Amino acid sequence: RDFNERCAQCSEVNWGLTDGGRFYCRSCHNVTERTREVVNTDFITNSRVQTISKGSRKQEKNDGGSEWYICEGFQLVLKKQVEALEALGVCPQMKDEILCNFWRCYLQKSKQAYCKRPAGEAVKALSVCESSTDVDSDPERPSLLHLLSLSESEGDLQTDCSFASSVSKVSESTSVYSGSVDGSLYLMKSQKEKLRMTMPMTLSFCYMALLWMREPITLSELLRYVVEGHIPYLNVFQHFPEKMKLCGLDLKIFCVESWPVYEEVFNKMHELAAYLDLPRFPDITESCFLHPDMLCMKYLMEANLPDELHNWTCRVVKKIGIGEVDFLTLVPGNKSTRKVKYDVLAAAVIVVVLKLLFLLDDHYECFSVISFISSQTKVYIFYSGGPYFEFKKWYEVVKHSLDVQQKKLDEERAKYLWRCEKPLFYSVKNKAKVLKRRQMVVNLQNQFGKLSSSVQRAEKPNPSSFQLSWSEKNTDGSCFHRHSLKGILQEKRGLLTTMNPDYWLCTVKLCNEKLCGHLAHYKEVEFPQSYHFVLGLFSFLLQVQPSYIHDEVCMIEHKLFNKKLYKKLKYNTVLRK
Numbered sequence: 001r002d003f004n005e006r007c008a009q010c011s012e013v014n015w016g017l018t019d020g021g022r023f024y025c026r027s028c029h030n031v032t033e034r035t036r037e038v039v040n041t042d043f044i045t046n047s048r049v050q051t052i053s054k055g056s057r058k059q060e061k062n063d064g065g066s067e068w069y070i071c072e073g074f075q076l077v078l079k080k081q082v083e084a085l086e087a088l089g090v091c092p093q094m095k096d097e098i099l100c101n102f103w104r105c106y107l108q109k110s111k112q113a114y115c116k117r118p119a120g121e122a123v124k125a126l127s128v129c130e131s132s133t134d135v136d137s138d139p140e141r142p143s144l145l146h147l148l149s150l151s152e153s154e155g156d157l158q159t160d161c162s163f164a165s166s167v168s169k170v171s172e173s174t175s176v177y178s179g180s181v182d183g184s185l186y187l188m189k190s191q192k193e194k195l196r197m198t199m200p201m202t203l204s205f206c207y208m209a210l211l212w213m214r215e216p217i218t219l220s221e222l223l224r225y226v227v228e229g230h231i232p233y234l235n236v237f238q239h240f241p242e243k244m245k246l247c248g249l250d251l252k253i254f255c256v257e258s259w260p261v262y263e264e265v266f267n268k269m270h271e272l273a274a275y276l277d278l279p280r281f282p283d284i285t286e287s288c289f290l291h292p293d294m295l296c297m298k299y300l301m302e303a304n305l306p307d308e309l310h311n312w313t314c315r316v317v318k319k320i321g322i323g324e325v326d327f328l329t330l331v332p333g334n335k336s337t338r339k340v341k342y343d344v345l346a347a348a349v350i351v352v353v354l355k356l357l358f359l360l361d362d363h364y365e366c367f368s369v370i371s372f373i374s375s376q377t378k379v380y381i382f383y384s385g386g387p388y389f390e391f392k393k394w395y396e397v398v399k400h401s402l403d404v405q406q407k408k409l410d411e412e413r414a415k416y417l418w419r420c421e422k423p424l425f426y427s428v429k430n431k432a433k434v435l436k437r438r439q440m441v442v443n444l445q446n447q448f449g450k451l452s453s454s455v456q457r458a459e460k461p462n463p464s465s466f467q468l469s470w471s472e473k474n475t476d477g478s479c480f481h482r483h484s485l486k487g488i489l490q491e492k493r494g495l496l497t498t499m500n501p502d503y504w505l506c507t508v509k510l511c512n513e514k515l516c517g518h519l520a521h522y523k524e525v526e527f528p529q530s531y532h533f534v535l536g537l538f539s540f541l542l543q544v545q546p547s548y549i550h551d552e553v554c555m556i557e558h559k560l561f562n563k564k565l566y567k568k569l570k571y572n573t574v575l576r577k
Contacts, residue, residue: 003034029104029114066243068179070186071112073240073254074197078103080232080239081206088230088463090215099209105276106205110194179245187249195275199256203233204269211269211330212281216289218343220542221465223260227543230463233260234418257418262544270339273332284328284342291328292317295346302541303350304398304470306389306483312353320559322349341552347538348552352560354534357488358391359500362528389483395533397478401468402537467541505561506554522550 003015003023010028018024024031082095108114180186186196195201203222210217226233237246237254246254273281284290296313300306317323328340354360470479489496506527507520524532524546535546542549 005034008032026114029101067181068244069182070180070250070253071107071197073180073237073244073250074202075103076240076244077199077202077232077236077254078205080236081202082209084225084231085206085210085217088217088225090210090217091213094209094213094215098212099205102205102209102276102278105278106197106272109276110197179247179250183249183253186253195271198268199233199254200260200264201268201272203260203265204272206231207265208269208273211290214282214284214288214290218290218295219262219266219341220343220544223262223265224467224543225463226260228463259413262542262548266339266341270330270332273330276332278332281330281332283325285325286323290342292323292342292346292349295343296349298465299347299350299538299541301470301481302466302468303537304394304468304478304480305350305354306485307481308485309350309353309357312357313349316349316353316356316556316560320556322556322559341548343542344544344548344552347542348549348556351531351534351538351549351553352556355531356503357485357498357500358530359502359504360528360531360534361504362530364500364502387483388487389480389485390487391530394480395530397480398468398537399533402540405467406540503561505557506550510554510558518547519551520554522547 004013006013007015007025007028007030009030010025012025012027014026015023016026018031022031023034078099082090082099086092086095104114203226207219207222210222222231225231232239234256237250240246286293288294293310293314296317297310300309300313321327322345327337328342330340331337358364470481472479472481488499490499491497510519511521522535532546535549538549539546
């Protein structure tokens with residue numbers, strides 16, 4: 001109360017004290033170098049200080065592990081993931097300046113730290129710690145905050161009322177079922193009302209930070225790096241310190257036995273941004289990697305399509321206004337704006353352009369170039385700009401490569417060992433039995449490996465932004481980047497237009513996305529095979545369901561042909577009357 005200086009960062013006068021005696025701002029969490037010496041020791045003795053301390057925790061008698069909390073486990077996971085992203089080339093500022101602040105804000109909103117819990121909610125605390133101020137520092141165990149922030153000037157987490165009651169009673173009742181202090185309480189039904197932290201939400205945190213920094217990594221790429229093992233997610237608890245014992249309900253929280261799902265991570269990210277009351281994200285402009293024009297260029301290269309198609313994708317993006325800053329920029333909590341899936345949107349734009357040029361009805365795309373060439377006075381294959389693009393030949397080349405890559409991916413996933421090297425046990429009593437059984441399994445695997453002369457698993461390849469690569473140096477004609485679209489275009493009034501005057505819509509009327517979950521329903525048997533193949537290609541590149549791309553295609557079509565659809569629907573209504 002005696003410290004009345006204004007905060008240098010937010011100009012507020014709302015100070016608190018860290019465990020180290022430094023002043024920190026409760027409004028913006030800025031920690032100053034100013035310290036306060038405690039003189040009145042009687043006040044400390046009679047008070048009840050409830051904090052997550054840097055000091056040593058009460059050691060368990062059974063397995064020698066120290067007390068830890070679920071939020072500490074998730075913070076370790078986030079630390080490992082952001083370090084892996086930094087190794088991939090992400091800006092180093094993302095760790096301490098962006099993700100760390102998001103995490104602090106989440107802890108404060110969920111009343112796990114940086115808050116004063118109301119007296120009525122003290123009993124419902126997520127975790128419990130013993131009140132004590134006479135603790136010694138433990139150099140072997142890092143503080144909760146320093147797992148993310150590497151700055152020595154940062155204070156420890158202040159949780160004035162986050163951790164109520166005493167640790168002795170709860171730890172005794174939950175030690176058999178959980179290695180953490182609050183593992184059993186974390187899964188209580190009452191906590192479902194809040195945005196409870198889960199393993200998929202760690203990826204939502206990472207994607208939210210990437211989006212804030214406007215890094216050139218889409219959500220589909222982030223999830224692919226997870227599957228390839230470049231970003232820790234599956235069995236990430238193996239990297240926990242030795243004293244953080246996992247057993248029982250902890251495994252239900254941190255043990256993941258399924259691949260992350262695009263839709264789940266995407267929706268949780270938007271829920272998280274709204275829950276944290278984040279401001280408008282930095283603008284997505286034309287120079288950003290997440291802009292549709294930039295992503296379309298990338299996916300055209302990866303799909304082995306002609307470079308000239310990029311002019312058409314840019315025209316579609318400009319025509320329907322999906323390249324505008326207000327459309328692309330995330331505004332958390334704004335229900336009037338549609339959630340943009342940048343990678344799926346760009347793929348859908350390419351699909352619409354292919355429908356405009358080749359119709360994709362299993363007939364026109366196979367004969368458009370052939371009929372054009374046969375109508376010329378002389379038969380030719382090349383002109384000054386390069387060879388003509390033939391959809392049928394492109395389909396054969398890409399399908400062969402796609403089948404090979406899909407088979408390789410399926411085999412890798414089938415061979416994936418879900419069980420981690422670190423043995424897990426649900427009870428301290430079963431620990432010896434589990435360790436013995438695990439050792440037997442390892443010995444048997446080694447023996448059978450020697451008998452079968454199995455080849456050791458190769459090291460994982462370096463991460464790449466492209467799953468399919470096409471070289472123009474190949475002489476077999478498998479690269480279509482420089483191929484021309486002249487065979488399917490004609491010039492009218494100084495502008496290139498398609499020879500094909502027709503277009504078929506995927507759906508005439510869109511569904512209510514909030515009620516159905518989709519703008520349109522996709523069934524393979526109801527659409528041409530060429531359209532299904534193109535959707536399948538981009539579905540493989542993005543590792544998402546084809547229905548997600550189909551939804552965006554329907555949305556783009558209705559924006560592109562809005563006036564014609566309105567006239568048609570109005571005409572049909574008049575006829576019915």
